[in-house]
Amino acid sequence: MLTIDVKKSFHKQHDRLFHLDLSFSVNAGFTVLTGPSGAGKTSLLRMIAGIIAPDEGVIELGSTVYFDSERRIDMQIQQRNVGFVFQDYALFPHMTATQNIAFGVRASASADRRVKAEEMLSLFHIEHIADRLPHEMSGGEQQRVALARALSCEPRIALLDEPLSAVDIETRSKLLDEIESAQDRAKIPFIYVTHNEAEATRLGTNRIYIRDGRVAAAEIA
Amino acid sequence: MIFDALKLSLFVVCCSTAIVGIAGVAFSYLLAKSSFRGKDLLDAFLTMPLVLPPTVTGYYLIVLLGRRGILGSYIYELTGWSFAFTWEGAVVAAVVVSLPLMIKASRASIESVNTDYETASYTLGKGKLExxxxxxxxxxxRGIFAGLVLAFARALGEFGATLMIAGNIPGKTQTMPLAIYEAVASGDDHRAQVLAVVLTAVSIAAIYLTNKISRTAFYG
Structure with a gap:
């Protein structure tokens, strides 16, 4: 169970103040966040991950408190154990697919990390690009590596920021299958930001529509 | 004589480039990634030798590190040794004048790294140092290599600050630029010519190398 109740003010362009005020709670499974750009979806993901801090409020995952302004808790980003898939993947450009994935594995021996990375490669059907650098991969392959890397640290929650916006329509449907089966295996909450209505309908067990920094509509199963 | 100067120059420049490499990357990281009070002041202070006449930089080095200097007097009291008229003094001069070039290049390249990569690494549980x-x-x-090459070239050509703090003692503190000056002053044109050609060759190599580094494809 993920519980969100956060407030934050941002200075946007032309010094206009933007207020984010979001509260909802969802269970494991898919939660799709939709809404116009600049509504606060990415900021919310970044708050859950601990990249930015809310001004006030609470973020809890199960019994773990990620953030609580009243109790002055702000767990470090490294300790939160989230799997983050960035919009442009943010694959380390100087590392191969295997190295990218092994980077996230929490094992002290490098042999163990490699074994786990190879396991992830085969789970996502990308063994053939194991030794390729990100710029030698197609968009869909990069996306799979990003997903494998995010899940290789066995996270407690996965945060996906428009993960399919950069791949073509044919690849998109295959990747949606992969993402669904990854969630099925991991059994953790997947928070999925998208602009695409088809993706939202297909994945949205829970759907939250965010506009102007607020929850404008929510369907929670 | 020519070989003495060449050997000393290369030795001093290698020492200074090693120090500049480590200190430059550390300062660049500090300036690029953290915010603290007096950051702009530190930046200005480190960059100053780039615009200051080298003799003035050298003068401040004497004030700071000379036998009766602010720090130098303590060092002299404790050890009976001082930076003045030693090869170590020449290294200090080379470090101070070449550090700003290293910092300019490496700071810019550290700042240009997309912060999403660092954030991704944090979310994967890695600390700041790792x-x-x-x-x-x-x-x-790439920027760090370019900075090192520039710092190397600048240190090799260092004259004014070196003369002030380390003097011009043949075989001890007389680096190539000082040897050229002395050769010309004493009318030894041949020696001046040979030294000048060697320094020119090294400088051209440095420019060629920096250009090559900055043009090489980033990966692969």
Whole structure:
């Protein structure tokens, strides 16, 4: 169970103040966040991950408190154990697919990390690009590596920021299958930001529509 | 005589480039990634030798490190040794004048690394030091190499500050630029010519190398 109740003010362009005020709670499974750009979806993901801090409020995952302004808790980003898939993947450009994935594995021996990375490669059907650098991969392959890397640290929650916006329509449907089966295996909450209505309908067990920094509509199963 | 000066110059410049490499990357990281009070002041202070006449830089080095200097007097009291008229003094002069070039180049390249890569590394549980060493540094390596080459070339040509703090003692503190000056002053045109050609060759090689580094494809 993920519980969100956060407030934050941002200075946007032309010094206009933007207020984010979001509260909802969802269970494991898919939660799709939709809404116009600049509504606060990415900021919310970044708050859950601990990249930015809310001004006030609470973020809890199960019994773990990620953030609580009243109790002055702000767990470090490294300790939160989230799997983050960035919009442009943010694959380390100087590392191969295997190295990218092994980077996230929490094992002290490098042999163990490699074994786990190879396991992830085969789970996502990308063994053939194991030794390729990100710029030698197609968009869909990069996306799979990003997903494998995010899940290789066995996270407690996965945060996906428009993960399919950069791949073509044919690849998109295959990747949606992969993402669904990854969630099925991991059994953790997947928070999925998208602009695409088809993706939202297909994945949205829970759907939250965010506009102007607020929850404008929510369907929670 | 020519070989003495060449050997000393290369030795001093290698020492100074090693120091500048480590200190430059550390300062660049500090200036690029953290915010603290007096950051602009530190930046200005470190950059100053770039615009200050080298003799003035050298004068401040004497005030600071000379036998009766602010720090130098303590060092002299404790050890009976001072930076004045030693090769170590020449290294200090070379470090101070070449550090700003290193910082300019490496700071810019550290700042140009997309912060999403660092954030991704943090979300994967890695701390700041590990992230810097495994992500930021390799991605900024071109600028860091370019900075090292520039610092090397600048240190090799260092004259004014070196003369002030280390003097011009043949075989001890007389680096190539000082040897050229002395050769010309004493009318030894042949020696001046040979030294000048050697320094010119090294400088051209440095420019060629920096251009090559900055043009090489980033990966692969």
């Amino acid at each position: 992230t810097f060493l495994r992500i930021t540094l390799p991605l900024a390596r």
